Amino acid sequence: MAQKLTILDIAKLAGVGKSTVSRVLTQDPRVKPATREKVEQVIRESGYVPSKSAQSMRGGTSKVIGVVVSRLDSPSENKAVRGILAVIYAAGYDAVIMESQFSAAKTREHLAVLEKRNVDGVIVFGFSGFDDTILDGFAQRAVVIAVDTDSVSSVSYDNKGMIHLAMQQLSEQGLTHISYIGVDPADRTTGLFRLDAYLEACRERHIEPCYQTGELSYESAYKLTDKVLNAQTQAIVCASDTLAMGVAKRLQEIQRTEVVVSGVGATDLLSFMFPNTFSIDPGYFEAGQRAAHLLFQHLQQGAPVTHLTQQACTLL
Amino acid sequence: MAQKLTILDIAKLAGVGKSTVSRVLTQDPRVKPATREKVEQVIRESGYVPSKSAQSMRGGTSKVIGVVVSRLDSPSENKAVRGILAVIYAAGYDAVIMESQFSAAKTREHLAVLEKRNVDGVIVFGFSGFDDTILDGFAQRAVVIAVDTDSVSSVSYDNKGMIHLAMQQLSEQGLTHISYIGVDPADRTTGLFRLDAYLEACRERHIEPCYQTGELSYESAYKLTDKVLNAQTQAIVCASDTLAMGVAKRLQEIQRTEVVVSGVGATDLLSFMFPNTFSIDPGYFEAGQRAAHLLFQHLQQGAPVTHLTQQACTLL
DNA sequence: CTGTTAGCGCATTCAA
DNA sequence: TTGAATGCGCTAACAG
Numbered sequence: 001m002a003q004k005l006t007i008l009d010i011a012k013l014a015g016v017g018k019s020t021v022s023r024v025l026t027q028d029p030r031v032k033p034a035t036r037e038k039v040e041q042v043i044r045e046s047g048y049v050p051s052k053s054a055q056s057m058r059g060g061t062s063k064v065i066g067v068v069v070s071r072l073d074s075p076s077e078n079k080a081v082r083g084i085l086a087v088i089y090a091a092g093y094d095a096v097i098m099e100s101q102f103s104a105a106k107t108r109e110h111l112a113v114l115e116k117r118n119v120d121g122v123i124v125f126g127f128s129g130f131d132d133t134i135l136d137g138f139a140q141r142a143v144v145i146a147v148d149t150d151s152v153s154s155v156s157y158d159n160k161g162m163i164h165l166a167m168q169q170l171s172e173q174g175l176t177h178i179s180y181i182g183v184d185p186a187d188r189t190t191g192l193f194r195l196d197a198y199l200e201a202c203r204e205r206h207i208e209p210c211y212q213t214g215e216l217s218y219e220s221a222y223k224l225t226d227k228v229l230n231a232q233t234q235a236i237v238c239a240s241d242t243l244a245m246g247v248a249k250r251l252q253e254i255q256r257t258e259v260v261v262s263g264v265g266a267t268d269l270l271s272f273m274f275p276n277t278f279s280i281d282p283g284y285f286e287a288g289q290r291a292a293h294l295l296f297q298h299l300q301q302g303a304p305v306t307h308l309t310q311q312a313c314t315l316l
Numbered sequence: 317m318a319q320k321l322t323i324l325d326i327a328k329l330a331g332v333g334k335s336t337v338s339r340v341l342t343q344d345p346r347v348k349p350a351t352r353e354k355v356e357q358v359i360r361e362s363g364y365v366p367s368k369s370a371q372s373m374r375g376g377t378s379k380v381i382g383v384v385v386s387r388l389d390s391p392s393e394n395k396a397v398r399g400i401l402a403v404i405y406a407a408g409y410d411a412v413i414m415e416s417q418f419s420a421a422k423t424r425e426h427l428a429v430l431e432k433r434n435v436d437g438v439i440v441f442g443f444s445g446f447d448d449t450i451l452d453g454f455a456q457r458a459v460v461i462a463v464d465t466d467s468v469s470s471v472s473y474d475n476k477g478m479i480h481l482a483m484q485q486l487s488e489q490g491l492t493h494i495s496y497i498g499v500d501p502a503d504r505t506t507g508l509f510r511l512d513a514y515l516e517a518c519r520e521r522h523i524e525p526c527y528q529t530g531e532l533s534y535e536s537a538y539k540l541t542d543k544v545l546n547a548q549t550q551a552i553v554c555a556s557d558t559l560a561m562g563v564a565k566r567l568q569e570i571q572r573t574e575v576v577v578s579g580v581g582a583t584d585l586l587s588f589m590f591p592n593t594f595s596i597d598p599g600y601f602e603a604g605q606r607a608a609h610l611l612f613q614h615l616q617q618g619a620p621v622t623h624l625t626q627q628a629c630t631l632l
Numbered sequence: 633c634t635g636t637t638a639g640c641g642c643a644t645t646c647a648a
Numbered sequence: 649t650t651g652a653a654t655g656c657g658c659t660a661a662c663a664g
Contacts (some may be wrong), residue, residue, distance in 0.1 A: 020635075332651085
């Protein structure tokens with residue numbers, strides 16, 4: 001274990017001063033190419049590894065960004081996290097990930113920890129009841145995903161667009177009797193916005209709205225299905241794939257598989273299980289990428305508070 | 317932003333020396349209770365946050381453990397990660413999570429990064445083709461999950477036990493014609509061990525084995541279903557819930573829903589979609605917890621290389 | 633272009 | 649029981 005090598009050892013081995021080694025490490029251009037090459041070779045051969053802790057302490061930047069997800073096992077957040085990781089990892093950053101479990105208190109705790117860890121920035125996944133004043137400490141070094149914010153930059157999903165897309169898709173197939181199943185409007189993004197979009201789309205098309213809202217679970221949607229179903233129903237738009245799964249199951253049970261079901265989330269399982277089904281991809285992965293990019297912009301040049309909306313795209 | 321507070325500021329504010337403050341921070345008993353109380357109060361009121369970077373550099377311990385998952389969106393690994401986080405977070409540690417994507421090369425890269433970050437230890441999720449010599453650098457500071465290892469401690473799932481449990485469950489229901497669908501035995505854990513267990517269980521019960529192996533996907537299992545199905549088939553045991561889902565779908569299609577299907581993974585969706593179904597819980601969450609505990613044992617007292625096996629338990 | 637000098641914030645000696 | 653002094657490994661002035 002040559003783990004005890006320090007910058008000074010390298011300096012001696014290369015026959016230069018420690019600052020020269022440091023300059024090589026920091027990509028400082030003020031170093032003669034020959035010298036640089038020499039140092040780099042010694043570093044390579046000795047297997048020297050600069051201590052991040054020391055660098056972090058000295059330079060003030062830890063090359064770490066904190067990510068607070070609401071649930072580690074949420075498929076949507078998972079996709080977004082992957083987008084985040086792809087970007088920050090490419091930039092030589094790493095992520096410490098924490099789970100808020102939809103609790104503002106936990107979020108606050110986690111942010112405190114991240115702060116004391118000297119992370120360069122944070123990306124937080126919002127949830128219903130999320131309050132962005134929690135992020136005051138991180139000022140211009142935070143980006144929020146999936147929720148409206150005021151004082152801090154954000155990347156949100158196009159909640160209205162997704163539903164409009166679904167409605168449009170169905171309209172193009174000539175369907176006119178379209179119901180909707182969503183979640184409690186108390187949840188602004190998944191609940192209210194998507195329901196509003198449905199109602200709006202109905203108005204545009206002179207369709208009589210027919211909808212129900214409940215919990216975000218298979219069971220809830222399953223139970224609600226009958227309430228939005230009548231003899232003429234041709235399609236049911238759902239606020240999420242989870243709901244769509246519950247609806248599709250019920251439809252299958254009562255032999256109404258001719259009814260088209262749409263969900264949101266791009267879950268491959270949905271279309272595998274039920275052919276007469278499609279799902280809208282809200283662009284989770286891309287949203288994650290953009291959130292990371294946005295954060296970097298803030299870190300490098302104090303960019304102004306920005307609100308991005310991730311476009312959704314249809315998917316079979 | 318009182319973020320610029322240092323230990324010296326606190327010392328002044330409390331009217332003591334910086335070392336005393338340090339002692340309070342490190343739980344050093346050699347501090348008069350009154351003094352300690354005073355200092356703690358100042359810390360609380362000032363919102364002072366000790367710099368982890370500095371602590372880490374000085375003490376050599378960063379209170380960070382690295383976690384390398386194979387896929388961020390694997391439900392099983394997700395559950396395990398939650399177990400890990402629960403334990404390490406309670407101990408004041410944090411996790412930086414990385415994704416290997418089943419690539420030994422990526423794993424190696426990530427470990428290098430983690431090393432230079434001075435993490436105290438790592439927990440790595442194994443995958444087919446995983447080679448634990450990769451972990452040489454981490455010697456006694458690593459724990460592997462879900463794969464057999466030699467030189468490093470591990471927590472593995474009870475691959476044989478899960479299948480035996482499923483077979484037993486079915487036997488108790490009086491079923492005797494039980495088929496199996498698994499994955500390529502080239503994958504030792506999910507493939508070979510589970511298949512072996514099936515064959516073994518058949519032998520014990522004088523059941524004629526009937527099985528197929530393929531990929532770990534709905535489609536694969538869906539297609540394979542017919543090949544293990546005959547008029548007498550009463551049940552199909554699957555190596556995972558994903559497979560079970562594909563099988564159940566096919567059975568439903570051909571009106572053979574009287575055939576019981578079992579999977580592994582405790583996915584709630586499976587039993588929701590198909591009533592005549594059950595899943596074995598390999599104890600992912602608990603495995604994560606145990607892995608974390610095991611790692612701590614290594615960190616604190618150089619425990620010897622240990623191999624734990626996580627017991628599985630049935631689930632409806 | 634390069635070596636020398638000073639700290640960064642903290643934990644740990646060593647005296648007192 | 650406490651304060652003063654000494655680096656940890658590194659980067660950023662400051663001089664050559």
